[in-house]
Amino acid sequence: MRPGTLLYAQSGGVTAVINATASAVIQEARARGVKVLAARSGILGALREDLIDTSREPISAIRALAHTPGGAFGSCRYKLKSLKQDAARYDRLLQVLQAHGVRWFLYNGGNDSADTALKVSELARERGVELSCIGVPKTIDNDLAVTDTCPGFGSAAKYTAVSVREAALDVAAMAETSTRVFIYEAMGRHAGWLAAAGGLAGTGPDEAPQVILLPERAYDEAAFLAKVSAVVEQVGYCVVVASEGIATADGTFVADAGGSKDSFGHTQLGGVAAHLAGRVKDQLGLKVHWTVPDYLQRSARHIASRTDWEQAQAVGKAAVRLALAGHNGVMPVIVRSSDKPYRWKIESAPLAKIANHEKKMPASFIRKDGFGITEKARAYLQPLIKGEAPLPYGSDGLPKYVTLKNVAVKKKLEPFEA
Amino acid sequence: MRPGTLLYAQSGGVTAVINATASAVIQEARARGVKVLAARSGILGALREDLIDTSREPISAIRALAHTPGGAFGSCRYKLKSLKQDAARYDRLLQVLQAHGVRWFLYNGGNDSADTALKVSELARERGVELSCIGVPKTIDNDLAVTDTCPGFGSAAKYTAVSVREAALDVAAMAETSTRVFIYEAMGRHAGWLAAAGGLAGTGPDEAPQVILLPERAYDEAAFLAKVSAVVEQVGYCVVVASEGIATADGTFVADAGGSKDSFGHTQLGGVAAHLAGRVKDQLGLKVHWTVPDYLQRSARHIASRTDWEQAQAVGKAAVRLALAGHNGVMPVIVRSSDKPYRWKIESAPLAKIANHEKKMPASFIRKDGFGITEKARAYLQPLIKGEAPLPYGSDGLPKYVTLKNVAVKKKLEPFEA
Structure with missing residues (x-):
């Protein structure tokens, strides 16, 4: 060599x-x-x-x-x-x-x-x-x-499935007098892979998440609200996993729909979960909570x-x-x-x-009603979250993550403005 | 017996x-x-x-x-x-x-x-x-x-400290061309214990989270923005942990600054991170991301x-x-x-x-500038997140959580409308 x-x-x-x-x-x-x-x-x-x-x-x-x-x-x-x-x-x-x-x-x-x-x-x-x-x-x-x-992807998918299952147990315990609808916003601007992985949190049709919103399907507010309402009626609560990239049939991102100014004229940052939560509250009158894990899902x-x-x-x-x-x-x-x-x-x-190239979810992975994943999707996704990766913890209760010295190599060339 | x-x-x-x-x-x-x-x-x-x-x-x-x-x-x-x-x-x-x-x-x-x-x-x-x-x-x-x-508390505190440390590594890696300010919203309406636990994610003054906002101190927007700006200048990025219950000196909840009320006319908490992010964007012109873990932090x-x-x-x-x-x-x-x-x-x-009674954070736990925790707080908090609790996982990659049968006891009395 x-x-x-x-x-x-x-x-x-x-x-x-x-x-x-x-x-x-x-x-x-x-x-x-x-x-x-x-x-x-x-x-x-x-x-x-x-x-x-x-x-x-x-x-x-x-x-x-x-x-x-x-x-x-x-x-x-x-x-x-x-x-x-x-x-x-x-x-x-x-x-x-x-x-x-x-x-x-x-x-x-x-x-x-x-x-x-x-x-x-x-x-x-x-x-x-x-x-x-x-x-x-x-x-x-x-x-x-x-x-x-x-x-x-597999690690973010595992984070999503585990988090949705845990939060769903919380919601199920409290639904009668507290939150009825819980909305989890997953990353994924163009492809719904991570939101789909949230589907691994449950198995039967009544198990959370009962609704998954994917960017591969046009978002239809009336159909979404009707579905949530039906699930709450039947199960007592509804857990929704929504991809940040969902858009209506005309291509408008749902996340942009909420973009507004507050009463002081300040930028009011929203996002998909906050928007959907607002609609559920206003239209269905149900108590709603929502989460945006953001970077947590890709760094966990x-x-x-x-x-x-x-x-x-x-x-x-x-x-x-x-x-x-x-x-x-x-x-x-x-x-x-x-x-x-x-x-x-x-x-x-x-x-x-x-x-x-951009690999989107195949149509065969999405349930006919558009609100969930198929057995084929499950067979694809399940192995990817399997197993726990070893991680040493310190006596301070935190994972032992390393910070490198990152010693610079001596430069040989003229500076360049990248 | x-x-x-x-x-x-x-x-x-x-x-x-x-x-x-x-x-x-x-x-x-x-x-x-x-x-x-x-x-x-x-x-x-x-x-x-x-x-x-x-x-x-x-x-x-x-x-x-x-x-x-x-x-x-x-x-x-x-x-x-x-x-x-x-x-x-x-x-x-x-x-x-x-x-x-x-x-x-x-x-x-x-x-x-x-x-x-x-x-x-x-x-x-x-x-x-x-x-x-x-x-x-x-x-x-x-x-x-x-x-x-x-x-x-200890488990939610551990979730907070670990999540903040992980997200901070993400932000640090990307800050030059992407997010400069990251805001984590912690639960705690009246007491800042969970937000304070986020402080365990770092040790030195330059380590994330560089800013913690507690409900025990009045929120001052100008001071907050000046601090964030100074941290970005010095460190390259800034991680903020904000308690959902922070309020300005006149008692107005920051989450309510935009004038949002829930369906009962109550203050709608949970909008702190989005609000702060909007202010950082508008006033400092920095790219900002934010997370609201919501129920995830108490069910993890x-x-x-x-x-x-x-x-x-x-x-x-x-x-x-x-x-x-x-x-x-x-x-x-x-x-x-x-x-x-x-x-x-x-x-x-x-x-x-x-x-x-309601136990708030003692003043001795809060740094003089109001944006962090003291060594005394650290000595109190650290042991509470120590150690990892055993958890069996299934071959599906998910924790093996149990669902009880919850068999009802035969009633002996007349119904009662609670």
């Missing part, structure tokens, strides 16, 4: 297990004598030559990274445009990689990152630069094409799925192997061999098949 | 561990040959003679109750007034207790329930009825007098505190012993013997010292 340097960068919204991928990447590379640099704040750090030398971290810290949520080196929301439009940035990126002897570039993210990784791989090929560019999957949205699931390492955690590490390890074997413009993906028992393996897929 | 029947009822908002108390009550009573009935939907069931025979549940179910959140027999928000104003209801209650041979009544709740238990104990004494009435502490608000802490058995869980069981066990020893009008309370290591024991206190 010739010596060389690998650059790893995180991109987009972080997850409960993206650092598990990072940990696997670094451990696998170290075992093969490869030095790993990490870009600070994702691709921004790569452009600014703001790089971190991970060899300065003890192995104990790298191992602890595997159970630490967030993004250890920083991530960013920053999309590179086409090779033509962003020519200067792509040039700079290659310059930085070459200046630091980077032969392998691993970009850990979702759709946009797959697109960037693809472009970089094409550019390197065009220019005859010796570079392997590998996309590494990650997103709680679960909307990447080809791969069976996306690391990060304490309730991570073991399956997800193992897959996050597996794609990291596979990415290093693919890179070192000289592959370029590919992504390690998860392939499902069977549902029961759930069996999966890692294969390699071309980034061209993944970049800029 | 003479045979007899014990009636157990849950009251007010449920917690992650109130069923652990129920489990301990039933197990302790069974061990002493005492039959345990439970009131369905709390005191309402006692008034309606809607009672559950817990002897119909196998011991495995009673044991599983110890790790199941919610309220297994149902709870309610229903406050009995004075003995004079609610004479008919108190009479009915004694009738029901006598009809079913109840000699021991355990009422598991917060301030209001302690008050009801006290009144029932006084009435029984006046009437010469052989009845031991015992209050059993429970509330995530941690606002009961005399007891060191309230079962339910999956992240319960072991200390809290053990205390919840200890007060249940002690309540049975106090009852059977013939005590009346008392509550088992937690007494702290030392901070480090945390040592506690159960003692008995008169309900008269607890009913209708």
Whole structure:
């Protein structure tokens, strides 16, 4: 094996297990004598030559990274445009990689990152630069094409199912004299995967959540209110899981419907749950509570799925192997061999098949009435939340999360305004 | 030991561990040959003679109750007034207790329930009825007098501290190109205990949460915005934990600042995070995200505190012993013997010292600038979130929570409209 340097960068919204991928990447590379640099704040750090030398971290810290949520080196929301439009940035990126002897570039993210990784791989090929560019999957949205699931999703799905089940027990106990309708707002702007995972909290039709609102179906207020009312009549209470991305038939996001000013003219931030709660209260006159877990659902390492955690590490390890074997413009993906028992393996897929695609929930996963998930969806989702990922706790009662030193690599180039 | 029947009822908002108390009550009573009935939907069931025979549940179910959140027999928000104003209801209650041979009544709740238990104990004494009435502490608000802490609080506190730490790692990773200010809304209408527990997520002054807003201090918008701005300037981002009950100096709830009232014309709490987020956006122009965990924070058995869980069981066990020893009008309370290591024991206190009192955070627990907690608060809070409570998971990836059969006891009296 010739010596060389690998650059790893995180991109987009972080997850409960993206650092598990990072940990696997670094451990696998170290075992093969490869030095790993990490870009600070994702691709921004790569452009600014703001790089971190991970060899300065003890192995104990790298191992602890595997159970630490967030993004250890920083991530960013920053999309590179086409090779033509962003020519200067792509040039700079290659310059930085070459200046630091980077032969392998691993970009850990979702759709946009797959697109960037693809472009970089094409550019390197065009220019005859010796570079392997590998996309590494990650997103709680679960909307990447080809791969069976996306690391990060299973843990957010488990958080959702467990939280909905627990809150439903609370609501059921109190419904007679207190809250009748409880609304849980799940992340997912375009695809309803996480809201659907909330459906795992119950099994029978009377079990919570009795209503799931998915962006794959147009939101119809009258039908929603009628359904909630019928459920409360029959069960005594109703638990609703609503995707943040639901929209009416004309494409208007429900979250925007509530956007308003209060009596002082101040911005009144709302969102889907607050809006739906207001409608239930006004139209049905029922006591309603609502929750917006927001970042909690994507950072809750304490309730991570073991399956997800193992897959996050597996794609990291596979990415290093693919890179070192000289592959370029590919992504390690998860392939499902069977549902029961759930069996999966890692294969390699071309980034061209993944970049800029968006995997929505298939129609066969959505119940006919549009308010729930089918057995087919359950068979797909259930294995992804299976198992509990180990997590050490300190004597202070908190998980032992690690903070890396993140020692900067000395710069060799002129500054660049990314 | 003479045979007899014990009636157990849950009251007010449920917690992650109130069923652990129920489990301990039933197990302790069974061990002493005492039959345990439970009131369905709390005191309402006692008034309606809607009672559950817990002897119909196998011991495995009673044991599983110890790790199941919610309220297994149902709870309610229903406050009995004075003995004079609610004479008919108190009479009915004694009738029901006598009809079913109840000699021991355990009422598991917060301030209001302690008050009801006290009144029932006084009435029984006046009437010469052989009845031991015992209050059993429970509330995530941690606002009961005399007891060191309230079962339910430690678990909600642990949920808060862990969630804030996890979300803070997320925000820190993304702040440069995404969210700069994150606001977490904690329950607590009058006392800031839960918001204060969020402070355990960090240690140094730069560690999240950098700002805590407590109802014990008047909310000053200008000071809040200046503080957030300064923290963002220095740290790069700011995590805020805000109690739902914060109010301005004139007593106006911040949640009510926009002028929203509920359907009864009452102040609608729960809008603090959304309001603060709007102000940060409008006034500071920073990208902001916010979370309202709502019921999730009080039902999250999956992240319960072991200390809290053990205390919840200890007060249940002690309540049975106090009852059977013939005590009346008392509550088992937690007494702290030392901070480090945390040592506690159960003692008995008169309900008269607890009913209708409200324990707020002492001034010595609040930092001078009003935006954080002191070392004294930390020394008090830390032990309460210590340890993880065991929880079995199923092969479906979800905690194995139990649903009881809740077999009704045959009624002996005329119906009563509670």
